[in-house]
Each structure stands twice: as structure tokens, then as C-alpha cells.
Amino acid sequence: MQRAAGMKAPLLAIVAVAGVTGAAGPAHAGVFDIAGGLGATTSAWSDDTGASTSLKLGYFFDRVPWLAPIFVGRIEFAQVDDRMVEYFSAGAEAMLHLGPVRGYARAALVHCHEVSRSAFADEPVQSILGVGDGLRHRAGGNLGLGVELPVKRYATRSDLYLALDVGGTAFADDRGPRWYVSGTLGLGIHWARGAAARHPHPQVARE
Numbered sequence: 001m002q003r004a005a006g007m008k009a010p011l012l013a014i015v016a017v018a019g020v021t022g023a024a025g026p027a028h029a030g031v032f033d034i035a036g037g038l039g040a041t042t043s044a045w046s047d048d049t050g051a052s053t054s055l056k057l058g059y060f061f062d063r064v065p066w067l068a069p070i071f072v073g074r075i076e077f078a079q080v081d082d083r084m085v086e087y088f089s090a091g092a093e094a095m096l097h098l099g100p101v102r103g104y105a106r107a108a109l110v111h112c113h114e115v116s117r118s119a120f121a122d123e124p125v126q127s128i129l130g131v132g133d134g135l136r137h138r139a140g141g142n143l144g145l146g147v148e149l150p151v152k153r154y155a156t157r158s159d160l161y162l163a164l165d166v167g168g169t170a171f172a173d174d175r176g177p178r179w180y181v182s183g184t185l186g187l188g189i190h191w192a193r194g195a196a197a198r199h200p201h202p203q204v205a206r207e
Contacts, residue, residue: 029062029194033070033093035163037186041076041085043177052076054165054184058093062194068093070106072142074182075128077117084120085180086113086128087169089142098147102161106144110169113137114176140171148188157192 035056042049053075058068074087091108115127119134126132144167152160163186170179 030192031060031062031065031157032191032193033058033060033068033188034191035161035186035188037163037165037184039165039182039184039186041078041180041182043078043080043180045080045177048078048080048177050076050078052182052184054186056165056186056188060095060190066095068095070108072106072108072144076180076182082117084113084115084117084127086115088112089169091142100149102148102150104146104148106142106146106167108142108144110140110142111137112140112169136175138171138173138176140169142167142169144168157190159190161188161190162186163188 033056035054037054037056039052039054040049041052055073056070057072058070060066060068070091070093072087072089074085076085076087077083078085087110089108089110091106093104093106095102095104113127113130113132114136115132115134119132120127123132127135130137144165146163146165148161148163150159150161163184165184165186166182167184168179168181171177
């Protein structure tokens with residue numbers, strides 16, 4: 001029951017945000033946001049630093065182009081207890097154009113698994129799915145800030161971009177660190193479709 005309850009929170013968050021943004025515009029028009037990255041992490045525990053990899057998926061609906069339901073998945077290695085942290089979050093991201101770059105702020109609910117590196121190596125898929133041995137399930141909340149620098153723009157509202165993301169996650173329980181902070185450098189793409197793809201990119205239109 002505890003495992004099922006922990007998994008429900010991020011799913012309910014992304015369904016709720018998708019319902020609000022989807023109701024504001026047709027689902028076939030908008031911009032996909034897909035980004036992957038590598039970074040570093042630390043936690044409330046002393047000397048608990050490590051490395052991380054991440055994947056972000058979002059969708060900016062055409063009639064609410066500044067707000068997207070967002071999913072972020074991370075896999076992190078942390079030094080204390082030689083453990084892996086598998087992090088799944090769902091929420092909303094708000095975007096603001098700042099001249100040649102874009103800034104964004106994110107708020108999300110988080111479900112994570114903490115497991116020893118040896119147990120993860122034995123059952124990587126089961127561990128990520130939440131059914132492996134030795135998992136510690138935890139739920140919390142995340143806030144994040146980031147900036148995106150387009151490096152290749154297309155005639156539509158699509159572009160390839162570099163991103164810097166900084167985020168913090170807090171947990172209510174003390175079965176692990178009370179908080180994590182991470183920084184990530186990534187590469188992503190905004191891919192316009194439907195009506196959004198027929199509008200010229202603002203920067204391209206000015207050139």
C-alpha cells in the first residue's frame with residue numbers, strides 16, 4: 001500500500017496539469033520539450049556528493065505557450081552507503097522569454113527509490129519499476145530553475161538548445177537525506193507540431 005500510494009502522487013500531478021492546459025487548446029497543436037543531461041548532486045548528509053543523468057519531457061499547448069505539464073526522471077549515484085537514487089517527478093513548468101534565452105521555473109511532486117548500487121546492478125529494470133529488492137520508497141516535492149540557450153533555430157517554432165538546470169527536492173521523512181540539490185547541463189529540443197509549427201520562430205522572423 002505504501003508503495004502504491006507513493007507512485008500515485010506524481011501521476012496525479014501530471015494528469016491534473018495536462019487536463020488544465022489541454023482544456024485551453026487543441027491537443028494536436030503545441031511544442032514538445034525533450035531534454036537529456038548530465039550533472040552533479042549533493043544531499044543533507046555530510047560528504048554525500050555524486051553524479052546524475054536526467055531526462056525531461058514536457059508539452060507546451062499552443063493556447064498556453066508559457067506553461068507545460070512536465071515529467072523529469074533522474075538516476076543518481078551518491079557516495080554515502082554506495083547507493084543509487086531513482087527519481088521520478090511530475091508537475092508544471094512555466095517559461096519566460098528573456099531576449100536570446102528562455103528562463104523557466106518548475107514545481108513538481110516527487111517519488112524516488114533509494115537502493116544500494118549492488119542491488120541496482122543485480123536488478124536494474126526491476127529497481128527502476130519499483131519492484132526490486134532493497135528499495136526505499138520516498139515521496140517529496142521539487143522546485144527548479146533553469147535557462148535555455150537556443151543554438152539552432154528553425155523556420156517553425158522549433159529549436160535545438162543547451163540548458164542549465166538547478167533544482168532542490170525536500171522529503172518529509174528521515175529514512176534518507178531530508179533534501180537533495182542537483183545541477184545539470186543538458187541538450188534539448190523544442191519541436192513544434194500542428195498550428196504551432198506553422199508560425200515562424202520569433203528569432204527567424206526578425207532575421
